Amino acid sequence: MRIFFFTLLILVLALPPAWAQDKDWDKDQSLVVDQVHDQGYDEEDDQDMGDLFEDYTQADEEKSVPDPILGFNKLMYRFNDKAYFWVFKPVAKGYGRVVPQPVRVGIDNMFYNLMFPVRFVNSLFQGKLKGAGSELGIFTVNSTLGLLGFFPVAQDHFNLKNSKEDLGQTFGVCRIKEGFYIVLPILGPTTLRDLVGDVGDWFITPLSYVTPYEASLGLKAFESVNGLSLRLGFYESFNEAAVDPYIAMKNAYIQSRRQKISQ
Amino acid sequence: MFRKSLFVSLIVLALIYTGVTAAGAEESPGAVLKRSIDNAIIILNQSVEPVQEALDQRNQRLFEIAAEVFDFPSLTMGALGSNWRRFNRAERNEFIDLFSHVVANSYFSQMEGQDFSNVVIDFGETKMLQSTSSGVKRADIESIVTHNGTKTPVVYRMLEKNNTWKVYDVIIENVSMVSNYREQYKARFMDSPQKMIAELKEKLN
Numbered sequence: 001m002r003i004f005f006f007t008l009l010i011l012v013l014a015l016p017p018a019w020a021q022d023k024d025w026d027k028d029q030s031l032v033v034d035q036v037h038d039q040g041y042d043e044e045d046d047q048d049m050g051d052l053f054e055d056y057t058q059a060d061e062e063k064s065v066p067d068p069i070l071g072f073n074k075l076m077y078r079f080n081d082k083a084y085f086w087v088f089k090p091v092a093k094g095y096g097r098v099v100p101q102p103v104r105v106g107i108d109n110m111f112y113n114l115m116f117p118v119r120f121v122n123s124l125f126q127g128k129l130k131g132a133g134s135e136l137g138i139f140t141v142n143s144t145l146g147l148l149g150f151f152p153v154a155q156d157h158f159n160l161k162n163s164k165e166d167l168g169q170t171f172g173v174c175r176i177k178e179g180f181y182i183v184l185p186i187l188g189p190t191t192l193r194d195l196v197g198d199v200g201d202w203f204i205t206p207l208s209y210v211t212p213y214e215a216s217l218g219l220k221a222f223e224s225v226n227g228l229s230l231r232l233g234f235y236e237s238f239n240e241a242a243v244d245p246y247i248a249m250k251n252a253y254i255q256s257r258r259q260k261i262s263q
Numbered sequence: 264m265f266r267k268s269l270f271v272s273l274i275v276l277a278l279i280y281t282g283v284t285a286a287g288a289e290e291s292p293g294a295v296l297k298r299s300i301d302n303a304i305i306i307l308n309q310s311v312e313p314v315q316e317a318l319d320q321r322n323q324r325l326f327e328i329a330a331e332v333f334d335f336p337s338l339t340m341g342a343l344g345s346n347w348r349r350f351n352r353a354e355r356n357e358f359i360d361l362f363s364h365v366v367a368n369s370y371f372s373q374m375e376g377q378d379f380s381n382v383v384i385d386f387g388e389t390k391m392l393q394s395t396s397s398g399v400k401r402a403d404i405e406s407i408v409t410h411n412g413t414k415t416p417v418v419y420r421m422l423e424k425n426n427t428w429k430v431y432d433v434i435i436e437n438v439s440m441v442s443n444y445r446e447q448y449k450a451r452f453m454d455s456p457q458k459m460i461a462e463l464k465e466k467l468n
Contacts, residue, residue: 051395051396051397051399052337052340052341052395052399052401052422052431053340053341053344053441054395054396056341056344056439056441056442056445057344059442060344060445060446060449064446101411101412102412104412105411105412105413108412108413230411230412230413231411231413236372237369237370237372238369240368240369240372240466241365241366241369241370242447243444243447243448243451243462244447244450244451247446247447247450248443248444248446248447250446251438251442251443251446251447252438252443255437255438255439255442255443256436256437256438259437259438260437
C-alpha cells in the first residue's frame with residue numbers, strides 16, 4: 001500500500017512538467033506547415049533538448065550585467081571597430097611583415113613576463129598559494145634561463161602553470177558584482193569592477209613606471225600591436241559569426257571573466 | 264520443458280553477447296573527436312589553388328567532416344534558446360541548415376591563407392559531465408590549440424546520441440559558443456522566425 005502511494009506521489013510530482021511539455025509540443029505541431037524531414041532533425045531531438053541545455057537556462061537566469069550607458073558604449077564600440085580596421089590592423093599587418101613570427105612570439109612572452117607582479121600579488125590575495133609559488137618560479141626561470149622572458153622555458157620544460165589572476169578577479173572572488181558594462185575607447189570591453197581593478201593593478205605594473213609618460217604609453221601601444229599581429233583575423237571571424245556583434249562581444253567578455261573567477 | 268528453457272537461455276545469452284560487443288565497439292568521445300579533427304587537418308594541409316571554386320570545394324569537404332562530428336540540430340536549438348519554440352518544423356530545419364553553414368563559414372574564412380602545418384592540438388582530459396535528466400550522457404574534451412605560437416584552450420562539449428558521440432558546444436577561451444548565441448538571440452524575441460532565417464541567408468551571401 002505504501003509503495004502504491006509512493007508511486008502515486010512520484011507520478012504526481014513528475015506529471016506537471018511532462019504535461020506542460022506536451023502542451024507546448026502540441027502547439028508546435030499545430031504550427032507545422034511542411035513535413036519535410038531531410039536535415040536529420042526529428043521530434044526526439046526536441047525531447048532530448050528540453051534538458052540538454054538545463055544548465056545553460058540556469059546561466060541565462062543569472063543576473064546579466066546591466067548596460068545603462070548603452071548609447072556611449074555603442075558609440076565606443078563603433079569607434080573601436082573603425083580604429084581596428086583603419087589603424088591597428090594595417091599597422092600590425094605591416095609590422096608582422098617586417099618582424100619574423102618567432103621574434104613577435106618572444107616579444108609577446110616578454111611583455112607577459114613583465115606582468116608577473118599583478119598575477120603574483122592577486123594569486124596571494126585570493127589565497128592561491130600554489131599559484132603564487134608557480135608564478136614566482138616561472139618569473140625566476142624565464143627571466144634568467146628564458147632571457148628576460150623571451151622563451152617560456154618554465155612552462156615548456158618545467159611544466160609550471162600560470163595563475164592568471166588580476167584585481168578584477170580578486171574582487172569577483174570577494175563576491176563584488178560587476179557593476180555595469182563599459183566599452184572604453186581603444187581598451188575595449190570592461191565592467192566597473194574590472195576597471196577599478198585595472199586601475200589598482202596599474203600601480204604594480206612595471207610598464208607604468210617607465211618615464212617619461214609618453215615612453216610608457218608607447219611601450220603599451222607596441223605591446224598591443226605586437227600581440228595583435230599574432231591574432232589577426234580573430235576579430236573578423238568573430239564578427240562574421242555573430243548575429244549581433246555588440247551583444248556577442250559583451251557576452252564573450254562577461255563569460256570569460258566569470259569563468260576565470262570561478263577557476 | 265527443459266529444452267524450451269535451454270532455448271530461451273541460449274537466446275538470452277546471444278542477446279547479451281551482441282549487447283556486449285556493441286557496447287565494446289563504441290568509441291570514446293575523445294577518439295571520435297580526434298579522428299574528425301585529424302581528417303580536417305589532413306584536408307587543411309593539402310595545397311589548394313587560390314581559386315574560389317577550389318576553396319569552396321575544400322570548404323564543402325570540411326563541412327562534411329564537421330557535420331559528422333557536430334550535432335548541428337542540438338547546437339542550433341541551444342543557440343536559439345527559448346526562440347526555438349516559436350519555429351515550426353520546416354523553419355527549424357531551414358534554420359539548422361543555414362545556421363550550421365554560418366558558423367562553419369566564419370571559421371573557414373579565418374583558415375584561408377593560413378599555414379596549418381604548425382598547428383598542434385594537445386588533447387587533455389575527458390571529463391564526464393552529469394547526464395541530463397532524460398539520461399543523455401555528456402562529456403567535456405579539453406584541448407590546447409597552438410597556432411602561430413599562441414595557445415588557445417578549447418573545450419568540446421559532447422553528447423551521446425545513437426551510440427556515437429557528437430559535439431554540441433565549443434568553449435573557446437572560456438567562452439561557450441552556444442551561450443554566446445543564446446544571448447544574441449535573446450534580444451531577437453520580437454523578430455519572426457522568417458526574419459531570423461532571412462538574416463542568416465543574407466549573411467551567407
